[in-house]
Amino acid sequence: MGLKAMLRRPFFWIIALVIAAFAVTPLIGDNVELRESLVLAAVYITLASNLNLMLGYAGYINFGSIVFFGLGGYICVWLVNSYGWSLALSLLAAGAGVSVLSFVFGLGILRLRGPFFALSTIGIVEGVQAFVENFTPWGGSSGIYISPAVFAPLGGPARALWVIYFLFVAVMGLSLYLSYAIKTSKSGLGLLAIGQNEDAAAILGVPTPRYKAFAYSASAFLPAVAGGLYFFKSAFIQPSDAFDLTLSTEAIVICMLGGQGTVTGVAVGAYLYEELRGYLLTSETFSHFQLVVSGVLLLLIVLFFPSGLMGFVYSRFPRLQKVLE
C-alpha cells in the first residue's frame, strides 16, 4: 500500500492520535510522574510491536528480543561515552548496527524452523550476554557509566529528559506505523502466509528465507534505538540490566494478551500491562511476585484465550476488523 492510500485509511489517523496523546498529556501541568510511566508504556509498545512482526505475523517466537534492546543500549552508550558522538548519531548507529547484526545472524538461525528457532533465540541471549560480560571495551561485567556532561548539548538534565521522552514517543509511533505498513504490504502477506503454513508458502513462491530475515532484522531496529535511549537516560549500562529477560518476557505476554498479529491489540495490551504492573508494584504482596503474575497471566491466555483481546473484540464486533488492524 502506498503512502497516499495509507493516508486515506482511518487506522493511520488513529495511530497519529495515539502518538499525539502520548506527546501532549504529560506536558499539561508539566506532569513528570505521568511522563515516567508513559516512558515505560512506550518501551513496552515498541518492544511488543516489533516482537509481533516475528511472533504474530510469521509465527516465530523470539524469546530473546531483549538482545536488540540491550545491544542497542550498549552501542549507543559506548559511542556517546568513548567517542563523544551526539545522541542522534549514536541512536542511528545503534539501530543500524543491531539490524545488520541480526540480519547476518538471521540468515543463519532462520534456517531453523519453528521450535528450533525459538530455542536458538534463548541461546542467543545467553551467548551475547556471556560475550558482553567478557568484552573489555564495554567494561565487562561492571558496565559503562556516562558522565552527566553528555546531557549538556540537550540543554541540561531536566530538559534532556523531555527530549528523550519525545524521542521515545517517536520510536513508539514509528514502531506502530512499521507494524501497520508491513501488515498491509506484500511482504506482510508473505509473512502471514509463512505463519499459516511455511511449506505451502514456499511452494507458492514466497521467498521465505528472505522475508523471514527481513522481518527479523526490521524487528531489531527500533528496539535497539529504544534501548539506546533507555540506557542513555539512566546513564549507566551493565549486562544484567541490558539483557534482563524480564522485559522480553513481558513483551511476549503483551503480544499474547492483546492478540498476536494485530497492531491495535499489541498497543492496547502494552498499555493494559503497564497499568497492571504499576498496580502490582505498589501493592505490598505482589511486588515480589511480578514474574509469577506475568506467568499466570500468560498461561491463562495460552490455555483459554489464544487469540487474545482482539480475538474477543473481532468475534463480538466483526466490522471492527476492517478498521482496527
Place this chain on the structure above:
Amino acid sequence: MLGIIASLIDGVLVGLVYGLAAMGLTLIWGVMDVINLTHGTMIVAGMFALYLLTTALGVPPYLALPPALVGGFLVGVLLYWVAVHRMIGRPPLMSLLSTFAVNLVLIGIGTGVWGTALFNVAVSLPGVSIGRYTFPGAHILAAALAAVIAALLYLFLHKTRLGKALRAVANNREAAELVGIPTTRLLAIAVGCGVALAGVSGMLIGTLFPFTVLSGDGYQLKGFIVTVLGGFGNPIGALMGGIALGLLEGAVTPFVPVSWTLVIEFALFVLVLIAFPGGIFASRRGAL
C-alpha cells in the same frame, strides 16, 4: 599433556550427568513433540531438594536421590495436566509458550523465596589420584549414578510393558490408541519421567557445583545442546551427546577462561542445528 587428559576425563564424568539431564528433555520431546521449557527450573528444583534435605533434615546427600526421583515424577504429572494436556495437537509454539509461562511462575516463586543467593552443598568423598591429578570423588560417584539411571531408563523403555507402550505412543499416537493403549495416561507418565530425570540430575549436579535459583537456564541450554548433538527424542543419544559436551568442555577449559565456555557451546549449538538438523548421533527419527 597429562593435564589435558585429566581435564578430558573429568569432562566425561561431568558430561554423563549433563547427558542424564538432557534425557528428561529429550524423552518428553520424543514422546509428544513438546519442548519443556521448565526443564532448567526442574533441575534447580532437584538442587534445592538436595539442599533442603541435607541442611534441614540432615539426610546424607546421596539419599536425596529417591525423594528427588519420586517428587520429580509427581511434579511432572502435575505439569502435564496444568500446561501440556490442552496443548496436545495444537501448534508447537503454544506448548512452548505454556511451559514458558509455568517456568516464569516457578522462577518468580523461587526468586521471591530464596533470592538469587549462591547455595552450596558440601560433599566430602575421597578422590581418586592418578599421578599429580586427583579426580573428585563426587564427580566419579555422580557419573556412576548417572550411568546407572540411564541404564535403568533403557531397560524400562525396552523391557517393560509400560516402557514399550511409551515407545509405541512416541512412534504413532493414533495407532497406539487403536490397539488399546491409554495414550493420555502415558503422556502424563512420560512428562513425569522427564521431570523426574531433571530432578535427579539436578540433585547430582548440586553435589558438584554451587547453584542459584537461576542456574537452570545454563543447564537447560546445555540440555538443548546435548539433545541437538544426540538427536531429538533419543535418550541414549542424549547420553552420548552429554559425553561429547563434557569432552568439549574438558578440552576447552585448560585454554579458555570459564566464562567463554557458554559462548563456544552456543555457537556449537547453532552450527550443529544448521549442519545436522537431525542430530549427529541420530540413526533415525523417533529412535526412542
